[in-house]
Amino acid sequence: MELGFLKFEAQQFSKVWGGEKLHKFYAKPAGTRIGESWEISGVSGKISSISQRDIKEKSLHDLIQSFGPDLLGQRVYETYKGEFPLLFKFIDAKEDLSVQLHPDDTIAKQYHDSFGKTEMWYVLQADPEARLVIGFKPEVTLLDYKQAVERGNITHLLNEVPVQPGDAFFIAPGLVHAIGGGVVLAEIQQTSDVTYRIYDWDRPDVNGAFRELHLEQAERALVFHDLAQVFCRPQTILKNKANLVYSCEYFQTSLWNCTQKVSMTTNPEESFMVLMCISGSAELISSKGQTMPMNCGETVLVPAALGNFDVKTSGAEILEVIVP
Helix, strand or coil, rough: CCCCCEEEEEEEEEEEEEEHHHHHHCCCCCCEEEEEEEEEECCCCCCEECCCCCCCCCEEHHHHHCCCCCHHCCEEEEEEEECCCEEEEEEECCCCCCCEEEHHHHHHHHHHCCCCCCCCEEEEEEECCCCEEEECCCCCHHHHHHHHHHHHCCHHEEEECCCCCCCCCEEEECCCCEEEECCCEEEEECCCCCCCCCCCCCECCCCCEEECHHHHHHHHCCCCCCHHHCCCCCCCCCCCCEEEEEEEECCCCEEEECCCCEEECCCCCCCEEEEEEEEEEEEEECCCCCCEEEEEECCECCCCHCCEEEEEEHHHHHHHHECC
């Protein structure tokens, strides 16, 4: 079998802060307080299942076992020893998420036998006055943070940032952050589910219990990042071309604003590609004639070995992600 375009079953997760917008605007199944839709995941216990019935392999793990470098790209396959290195999500925050941070590779490996969690956000929708928490206010010190934690409330230390659709943010390990209520975004991150929660707005979860905080672990991983490095919204958007949003050692994300057919390509020696359709719709057409529709809210994995392909559309916005 030759590898073609691949779609997976989205995994939906109810959250105390979740809403209904992923169903209403992004064609996800209806549910109660759906906060996250995991589009493609290699996280242990939450590995994505293939949605195409004509493929013998049933999961992302099966595909990697069968096709290895042809799926991931030779360099990515060797670097990550056959593991899928990225996790793709849509997130709907009807209410504020917890204030949290994530460990880097070193801490995550030592304490969790996991990759670290470097991530980025691309904002799809934002209600009036919606905001994100990005780090602390400029004057805040580590001592200020420790004293606030002891008192049980850190909100006065938090740096809140207003947002609008099209904004993008790079969330490095150790950076304190939270998605505010009224925000829908696409998240691209390392394959990791490790989160250190440091404040949860004094609210119970859906079962009436207060969620665990991870204050000791968080202090070990906390980094006071330069916030100027966080904001990565493209200054200009050229139509029908790849507009770089952000690139780091783990992922490179570009935005395509397509009004006509465009051509893309993957390199079998390098990396797979993932396309997240965030508005409009398109049809993917391989050089061998395979086609696949891609509607708003859908995510497609393009194998590294596929090579040249076209994206046929009269109007679509697409996030393109590779491992650089």
